[in-house]
Amino acid sequence: MSTYRIMLADGSSFTAEQGETVLDGALRQGMHLPYGCRSGACGSCKLQVSTGSVEYPDGLPQALTSEEQKSGLAIMCQALPQSDLSLDWSPDPGVLPPEPRLLAARVTDIEFLSADVCRLLLQLPEGKRLPFWAGQYIDILLQDGARRSFSLANSPHNDERLELHIRRVPGGRFTEYVFEHLRMGAWLRFEGPLGQFYLRENSSRPVILVAGGTGFAPIKSIIEYAMAASIDRSFEIYWGAGSVQGIYMDQQVRNWLSKTRGNKGPRLSYTPVVADVGAEGGWQGREGMVHEAVLADHPNLSDYEAYVAGPPPMVDAAEREFLRHGLDPQRLFYDSFEISAGN
Incomplete structure (x- = not known):
């Protein structure tokens, strides 16, 4: 060939x-x-x-x-x-992410990854695509103008369908609709891409990726993009959840490890962390808070670049402690998954 x-x-x-x-x-x-x-x-x-x-x-x-x-x-x-x-074209060294657009997409797949997390696949109309950078998100637009933000879990190179990971919020207007009433073929309006949480490619520093719950979605986008683009950097994935079930795509990550081992491109490692194993038996991984697992492995973060996505308490704790342990604030990027009232 x-x-x-x-x-x-x-x-x-x-x-x-x-x-x-x-x-x-x-x-x-x-x-x-x-x-x-x-x-x-x-x-x-x-x-x-x-x-x-x-x-x-x-x-x-x-x-x-x-x-x-x-x-x-x-x-x-x-x-x-x-x-x-x-x-006859040169990349702009100061290039900005693609401009957000208003679009509509049809639901083509609904998969329940755990009791409270589902995966949606959205298909844009023929002739439409959404350029975005790995790690960005979109805002779903509700009929009354309210917005619900969800990270894109697919890689930019694989944009035929958009992938969202949605966690059910008890009593949440949109998430309850998704889990109870949304059907394949339905149309959702959205604006995107949005956000400054995306992989910086002008660096060769090793990367620490920290996900809390469905904060795994943008981390998945970044890793799949790094694999497709054969980015020659070290990526250490730490995924924290409240329970074992919260690590809802564990096998997917392990498949990445097998696929990349010994090949050119990103060098991956993976550490799942469960806060409360409880009565669930068989867990062989780390226990506790995910940011503490990072610091146990890396007491000095001065040489690293860190991307943190997930619930605000986790993001806040990671930001505070990572900076105390030497991380350059210019090398810390985070996406705090704030829950809107009535979500």
């Missing part, structure tokens, strides 16, 4: 495999090319090809005229390289 190198105007490059679009190759390797619909209809990923050639097996994309094609313009989400390429 052929591999093609795509050079950018600033001298950086990435590769695309035979049969892989330029955009898919870029996203797989952490290169943030502009894009929108990923169906060739919007033109957001239209770039100038300086050298080399591409083809479109399904015909000329809707957003590209024959005149533009002759001038060297190409639609990156549909273009399959036929040779090495040079693109």
Whole structure:
């Protein structure tokens, strides 16, 4: 199978495999090319090809005229390289996350991961995609204008469907609706992507990822993105929950460990922590508070970068104690899962 190198105007490059679009190759390797619909209809990923050639097996994309094609313009989400390429485009070193948009998506899957956590998969209309950075979230818009925030658990490179992890809040208006009444095929309106909690890629520091409960969702997005982009850094995952059942995708994390062991890309480790094992037998992992497990393993955090997501008490404790143990405040990123009144 052929591999093609795509050079950018600033001298950086990435590769695309035979049969892989330029955009898919870029996203797989952490290169943030502009894009929108990923169906060739919007033109957001239209770039100038300086050298080399591409083809479109399904015909000329809707957003590209024959005149533009002759001038060297190409639609990156549909273009399959036929040779090495040079693109007349450079990444902006000060690039900001994608602008939030108002969209609607259809529920295509509802999976109960535990007694109080469900996984929703949302499908955008044909021709629509949501560019986002690993770790960001969306706001579900209720009919009265109220908002409910949920992190995206899928990786940006795998954005055909959006994945949300929703914890049931007793008496919560939206979460009770999700658990009791929401059906496949229903439509949900949302705004996104939102938030400054996303993986910083301009660093080579080892990363500590701390999740509390469904704070695992953005951590999942970050890890799956790091794996897809073959990011060569150390990622230590600490997942804390009140009970064993709260570690609701334990096997998923262990599958990541098996998949990445000995391969190029991220180096992963995993420490699940349960606060109260109670009468549940068979637990062989750590017990206590998740931030304390981090500090037991890393009493000096000065060389690390930390991402913390979960309930406010956990986030507050982690922030306070991590800074006391040497973490640079500029290297601490957190997403506090505040529960809205009537959630």
